[in-house]
Amino acid sequence: MTSEMMELGHRARAAAKSLAAATTDAKDAALHAMATHIRAASKAILTANAKDLEGAKSKELKSSFVDRLTLTPARVEAMAAGLEDIAVLKDPVGRVTEKWTRPNGLQISRISVPIGVIGIVFESRPNVTADAGGLCVKSGNAAILRGGTDGFHTSQLITKCLQAGLKDAGLNPNAIQMVQTADRTAVGEMLAGLGGTIDLIVPRGGKSLVARVQSEARVPVFSHLEGICHVYVDKAAELEMAKAIVLNSKMRRTGVCGSAETILIDGAKISNLAPIISVLINAGCEVRGDAGTMAANAAVKPATEEDWSTEYLDSIVSMRVVDGVNGAINHITKYGSQHTDAIVTEDQATADHFLKELDSAIVLHNASTQFADGGEFGFGAEIGIATGKLHARGPVGVEQLTTFKYQIRGSGQIRPE
Amino acid sequence: MTSEMMELGHRARAAAKSLAAATTDAKDAALHAMATHIRAASKAILTANAKDLEGAKSKELKSSFVDRLTLTPARVEAMAAGLEDIAVLKDPVGRVTEKWTRPNGLQISRISVPIGVIGIVFESRPNVTADAGGLCVKSGNAAILRGGTDGFHTSQLITKCLQAGLKDAGLNPNAIQMVQTADRTAVGEMLAGLGGTIDLIVPRGGKSLVARVQSEARVPVFSHLEGICHVYVDKAAELEMAKAIVLNSKMRRTGVCGSAETILIDGAKISNLAPIISVLINAGCEVRGDAGTMAANAAVKPATEEDWSTEYLDSIVSMRVVDGVNGAINHITKYGSQHTDAIVTEDQATADHFLKELDSAIVLHNASTQFADGGEFGFGAEIGIATGKLHARGPVGVEQLTTFKYQIRGSGQIRPE
Numbered sequence: 001m002t003s004e005m006m007e008l009g010h011r012a013r014a015a016a017k018s019l020a021a022a023t024t025d026a027k028d029a030a031l032h033a034m035a036t037h038i039r040a041a042s043k044a045i046l047t048a049n050a051k052d053l054e055g056a057k058s059k060e061l062k063s064s065f066v067d068r069l070t071l072t073p074a075r076v077e078a079m080a081a082g083l084e085d086i087a088v089l090k091d092p093v094g095r096v097t098e099k100w101t102r103p104n105g106l107q108i109s110r111i112s113v114p115i116g117v118i119g120i121v122f123e124s125r126p127n128v129t130a131d132a133g134g135l136c137v138k139s140g141n142a143a144i145l146r147g148g149t150d151g152f153h154t155s156q157l158i159t160k161c162l163q164a165g166l167k168d169a170g171l172n173p174n175a176i177q178m179v180q181t182a183d184r185t186a187v188g189e190m191l192a193g194l195g196g197t198i199d200l201i202v203p204r205g206g207k208s209l210v211a212r213v214q215s216e217a218r219v220p221v222f223s224h225l226e227g228i229c230h231v232y233v234d235k236a237a238e239l240e241m242a243k244a245i246v247l248n249s250k251m252r253r254t255g256v257c258g259s260a261e262t263i264l265i266d267g268a269k270i271s272n273l274a275p276i277i278s279v280l281i282n283a284g285c286e287v288r289g290d291a292g293t294m295a296a297n298a299a300v301k302p303a304t305e306e307d308w309s310t311e312y313l314d315s316i317v318s319m320r321v322v323d324g325v326n327g328a329i330n331h332i333t334k335y336g337s338q339h340t341d342a343i344v345t346e347d348q349a350t351a352d353h354f355l356k357e358l359d360s361a362i363v364l365h366n367a368s369t370q371f372a373d374g375g376e377f378g379f380g381a382e383i384g385i386a387t388g389k390l391h392a393r394g395p396v397g398v399e400q401l402t403t404f405k406y407q408i409r410g411s412g413q414i415r416p417e
Numbered sequence: 418m419t420s421e422m423m424e425l426g427h428r429a430r431a432a433a434k435s436l437a438a439a440t441t442d443a444k445d446a447a448l449h450a451m452a453t454h455i456r457a458a459s460k461a462i463l464t465a466n467a468k469d470l471e472g473a474k475s476k477e478l479k480s481s482f483v484d485r486l487t488l489t490p491a492r493v494e495a496m497a498a499g500l501e502d503i504a505v506l507k508d509p510v511g512r513v514t515e516k517w518t519r520p521n522g523l524q525i526s527r528i529s530v531p532i533g534v535i536g537i538v539f540e541s542r543p544n545v546t547a548d549a550g551g552l553c554v555k556s557g558n559a560a561i562l563r564g565g566t567d568g569f570h571t572s573q574l575i576t577k578c579l580q581a582g583l584k585d586a587g588l589n590p591n592a593i594q595m596v597q598t599a600d601r602t603a604v605g606e607m608l609a610g611l612g613g614t615i616d617l618i619v620p621r622g623g624k625s626l627v628a629r630v631q632s633e634a635r636v637p638v639f640s641h642l643e644g645i646c647h648v649y650v651d652k653a654a655e656l657e658m659a660k661a662i663v664l665n666s667k668m669r670r671t672g673v674c675g676s677a678e679t680i681l682i683d684g685a686k687i688s689n690l691a692p693i694i695s696v697l698i699n700a701g702c703e704v705r706g707d708a709g710t711m712a713a714n715a716a717v718k719p720a721t722e723e724d725w726s727t728e729y730l731d732s733i734v735s736m737r738v739v740d741g742v743n744g745a746i747n748h749i750t751k752y753g754s755q756h757t758d759a760i761v762t763e764d765q766a767t768a769d770h771f772l773k774e775l776d777s778a779i780v781l782h783n784a785s786t787q788f789a790d791g792g793e794f795g796f797g798a799e800i801g802i803a804t805g806k807l808h809a810r811g812p813v814g815v816e817q818l819t820t821f822k823y824q825i826r827g828s829g830q831i832r833p834e
Contacts, residue, residue, distance in 0.1 A: 362823045365827060366828055376832065415787040
């Protein structure tokens, strides 16, 4: 490992120790100060961003990539406001989540504590710098940020604003550090735990980044796999509600992980098929279906086997006729990604069965899959949606960035043989 | 991967699905039936164990290793009784751990669910077969067991008893499977997740096993690193209590991970040193100390730097004079393993400082470190003590073998722009 990376890790570890002991007031003051520094540096941040964009354009990158990299005055303001939103959240550290007394008089408390040092590896989205940094500080953790090299100058300047905010509040500015080298081996060093200084890796990016993290990480990861989300329209669904939920689940935003990719229609009420296809096609969505779906509307294109496990993140949906709720469960179990799945039905027992049987992070009855979001859960800002099963599952907000310890208070108890 | 291992994984996945839906009564009936089968097969189990011991003896293995491998009629009975103890625990699955309603009317519940398929890799301790299998069934998970090859015949027979119990209760016997090959590559296949069929690895064994798991695992792990546990005797300690807690922490059982390995004495009350050294030496414990400790008793041997980070698991202790509670905290932060650490003091503020500052899974005030145990926490049986920070930290009982999902109930809510 390079000594530069090792030193960065040690600085983060030291900062984590001091941040774990920081008061709520100090952390919140830092978040407000960060927002102030970002607003004050708005012009400089946009200039740095223009420099990054210049470099990116010469590489002929995808327009969606360039869009995510691009900042505007409104987006800079949104970053600052986002930090203030984090400041008003309840401090997730120091909560007594459980407390009990043993027959021998020992009092056991389970207390929430920060995780320590969190490595965040992300693509060229400069706003992640502020979001992730702010969430880590609120939860008492130190952050090591490694953004995509195409956003280097922008992220660099944002990091300086965050560090200035920490300093203003009397906190250790090393609680948010950015990896300075463009060398990709730095990511490998982080995934290996940076000599024991990183406790958790949070990847934020597409499939290739997640795949690299999965195969190389030697420390715990909050993985974010695909969101292959489903809406199942049961025979007992209210049609107007089903149309609204399907449309919203797919089309409100097609690029978010909670957007639906496959619509399953109960074959017992095939008359639901045509109006649901129409509402999607009228909204500009391409529908790819099985034979049953194709029979209902000539505009439906044939779906291939691959479609059932494709996260389009676009105005495309796959659609299939299934044999009731169990047909839907079987399809989702086979092709889904255990992210978010919804049922539309007026039959309570069918809904309960669906909600119980499916092993997905989020299961909904009569609501849009696009509610898969930390803000919509009331968590405030989120660092992503975890599709792994352990520790965090679903939206990852400040609470999910804490762990716990047991404090035991006695009066001289020793353990008998 | 061998097709044999792949099939085993697929059978476990199918069994996990059915076990997740099993009733509490069915799971508990299975645990009772397992106990019955183990008692009925007691003689056959002892015969199989004698065969394993024969093989082990020819290898000239350590006596402690042979001891752990050895079953007696009492140990077989203890295994059966252990399964019955698991049966009486509360079902950890299906609990609503949180529930709230959003302003838009969505009702969000957080429900405990099984993790799925748990791979348990352990050394040649046949009783782990029953303990781990029973805990997995109670928590609705399927278990894939891979024990040390020296205990193969014993574990094999115990597994058959467990499967017979599952069958008696109408549950899928593949919920507990044992890897049949002695080939060590099978462990590697498990650590890689067995083609996506294993959700979690729980290693139970010594340093070399844990090191292999750390370096090879591609799925989440409940790691169990060393227990380098400390007792700090503050200047404000009550001496008789300190003597009792130090003695019990070190000597009650020296081979458990919660046994103390280092005693730290506050230099501000150096008169505590001699009586505490005496109580240890009189109990047959070797004391290795720094210069201050050596000055107090001629029988104290010199401690080397290595001693401070050594898990003796034996009647040996290291001892050091430190500069008050912060000296203790610094020592423990540098040399400890974030497992279990205790302070003895009558000063509440000093105790609070110690309990807050130390980032260990378990921190105790005026109680023995040997309380680091799932049974002593009231968790019932445990599968080990987790020293990792995420999901499970400290004793791992049936509750820690569950995860959660969010169930959301709506009335047609769609998400606004």
